[in-house]
Amino acid sequence: MKKLIEFTLNGRKVRVEVEPNELLLNVLREKLCLTGTKYACGIGECGACTVLVDGEAVLSCLTLAIEVDGKNVVTIEGLAKDGKLDVIQEAFLDEGAVQCGYCIPGFILTAKALLKENPSPTEDEIREYIKGNLCRCTGYVNIVRAIKRASELIKEGEK
Amino acid sequence: MDINKVNTKILPVSFDYYAPSSIEELLSILKREEEVVFLAGGTDLLVKMKQRIVEPKVVVSLNRISELSFIEEKEDGLHIGAVTKLRAIEKSDVVREKFPVLYWGVRAIGSVQIRNMGTIGGNLCNASPAADSAPPLMVLNAELKTIGVEGERRIPINEFFVGPGKTVLKSKELLAEIKVPYLPPNSGTSFIKIARTSMDIAKINVAVMVRLENGRIGECRIALGAVAPTPMRARKAEEFLTGKEVTDENLRRAGEIVSKEIRPITDIRSTAEYRREVSKVLTYDALRIAIREASKE
Numbered sequence: 001m002k003k004l005i006e007f008t009l010n011g012r013k014v015r016v017e018v019e020p021n022e023l024l025l026n027v028l029r030e031k032l033c034l035t036g037t038k039y040a041c042g043i044g045e046c047g048a049c050t051v052l053v054d055g056e057a058v059l060s061c062l063t064l065a066i067e068v069d070g071k072n073v074v075t076i077e078g079l080a081k082d083g084k085l086d087v088i089q090e091a092f093l094d095e096g097a098v099q100c101g102y103c104i105p106g107f108i109l110t111a112k113a114l115l116k117e118n119p120s121p122t123e124d125e126i127r128e129y130i131k132g133n134l135c136r137c138t139g140y141v142n143i144v145r146a147i148k149r150a151s152e153l154i155k156e157g158e159k
Numbered sequence: 160m161d162i163n164k165v166n167t168k169i170l171p172v173s174f175d176y177y178a179p180s181s182i183e184e185l186l187s188i189l190k191r192e193e194e195v196v197f198l199a200g201g202t203d204l205l206v207k208m209k210q211r212i213v214e215p216k217v218v219v220s221l222n223r224i225s226e227l228s229f230i231e232e233k234e235d236g237l238h239i240g241a242v243t244k245l246r247a248i249e250k251s252d253v254v255r256e257k258f259p260v261l262y263w264g265v266r267a268i269g270s271v272q273i274r275n276m277g278t279i280g281g282n283l284c285n286a287s288p289a290a291d292s293a294p295p296l297m298v299l300n301a302e303l304k305t306i307g308v309e310g311e312r313r314i315p316i317n318e319f320f321v322g323p324g325k326t327v328l329k330s331k332e333l334l335a336e337i338k339v340p341y342l343p344p345n346s347g348t349s350f351i352k353i354a355r356t357s358m359d360i361a362k363i364n365v366a367v368m369v370r371l372e373n374g375r376i377g378e379c380r381i382a383l384g385a386v387a388p389t390p391m392r393a394r395k396a397e398e399f400l401t402g403k404e405v406t407d408e409n410l411r412r413a414g415e416i417v418s419k420e421i422r423p424i425t426d427i428r429s430t431a432e433y434r435r436e437v438s439k440v441l442t443y444d445a446l447r448i449a450i451r452e453a454s455k456e
């Protein structure tokens with residue numbers, strides 16, 4: 001029972017035929033060739049597959065692709081605009097928050113949702129918000145610092 | 160050779176899929192199909208499907224039925240649609256102000272992503288003995304409204320769970336709404352969860368409601384999770400405390416009674432011994448917090 005679905009992906013309308021049992025993660029990576037979204041645990045524990053659906057951070061490994069019909073999906077590929085990185089991406093570079101990088105798309109999209117909701121989070125609020133994202137390299141300190149820095153950069157930019 | 164049962168990359172089962180946009184449309188699908196599996200946030204269901212624990216032939220998504228997703232204050236209490244996201248409940252001012260025990264229970268569930276996806280109905284219908292929204296709703300004496308081809312039913316939450324993964328829901332019957340009565344005056348509530356990490360499900364959780372009456376405990380409700388085949392009310396401890404004075408000795412005694420009435424097992428998260436031991440202090444602490452909250456009014 002294949003179905004044609006249409007949704008907005010990183011600002012562009014896309015149409016794709018999916019089986020009901022296809023996961024959003026696999027459709028993004030394998031059918032739409034956007035491999036920035038990562039597969040790690042596959043059971044909701046690690047956050048590597050985080051994408052934004054209608055602005056909210058969700059796990060693409062536990063989302064049926066067919067369920068995003070008509071919705072607005074943003075992946076890590078959708079953040080940079082006109083060849084310029086998003087401030088959160090810049091802050092991650094500035095703070096050396098990236099090691100192997102596998103977890104980073106998930107962290108950045110989670111941070112994007114956080115800063116939209118709460119533009120000046122405290123360290124505790126940042127840590128609470130990213131607790132569903134695991135990183136086996138960095139020890140989180142620089143990631144937390146990068147999110148803090150991004151929040152400052154956004155505030156400076158608004159002045 | 161046995162098939163590989165655990166594949167977390169794909170859903171190794173194909174099924175028909177419906178996403179009705181109204182209850183009416185949903186009912187017509189239920190009349191037609193022999194057996195269905197409901198999909199809400201999928202945070203329990205898809206994990207089980209990946210492990211072939213559930214292999215549905217027909218999946219009916221509840222996510223496009225806006226009639227099932229709401230938080231509404233009415234005269235007789237707070238009404239919450241079963242498909243309401245956990246995160247919406249956590250963010251609701253009414254829940255936070257008038258039903259803090261539910262706020263804390265919901266907030267204890269998984270991560271932001273999990274709560275953005277997961278629903279309150281999914282948490283209850285999945286019927287995990289450790290479900291964090293269950294003890295709060297049990298001490299609030301919530302009432303559940305179900306819908307099925309045979310009509311509606313109203314079930315007290317304290318009669319909803321029958322075993323691990325099992326509820327009184329019949330085949331093709333769904334949870335539609337949760338009604339939470341307002342707390343009486345001079346009452347306070349609390350919720351405590353102990354887990355291995357803050358992302359994990361509970362080793363044990365407890366919720367308490369206490370109503371004070373002339374300095375005594377006029378009414379008391381205690382519910383615990385992950386200590387029996389279902390979330391449970393500690394009726395013996397409740398009975399013991401009713402009418403008693405608020406003394407350290409009475410509260411400690413209540414903890415000991417709880418520890419005897421629970422039926423914990425040893426599993427990957429904890430041992431039966433630990434659960435029995437810690438239930439004493441957990442009950443004591445939760446009672447203390449609830450009494451403090453009740454005295455505030």
Ligand SMILES: Cc1cc2nc3c(=O)[nH]c(=O)nc-3n(C[C@H](O)[C@H](O)[C@H](O)COP(=O)(O)OP(=O)(O)OC[C@H]3O[C@@H](n4cnc5c(N)ncnc54)[C@H](O)[C@@H]3O)c2cc1C
Pocket residue numbers: 043044045196197198199200201202203204205206221241242245267268269270273276277278279280281282283284285289290291292328332333334335358359360361
């Ligand atoms: C990483 C991770 C961490 C988690 N942490 C916690 C935690 O700390 N505490 C906790 O309690 N849970 C936790 N969970 C479990 C889960 O997220 C919650 O139980 C969640 O509320 C399930 O809701 P859902 O909408 O995703 O349910 P689904 O997965 O969609 O459904 C769950 C079950 O209920 C049935 N169902 C759903 N809605 C209805 C309805 N309205 N009527 C009838 N049947 C229905 C489905 O058919 C299915 O059998 C965690 C899960 C993951 C993956």
Ligand code: FES
Pocket residue numbers: 038039040041042043044045046047048049050059060061062
């Ligand atoms: S791959 Fe989705 S949470 Fe780990």
Ligand code: FES
Pocket residue numbers: 097098099100101102103104134135136137138
């Ligand atoms: S940078 Fe390697 S997992 Fe996070």
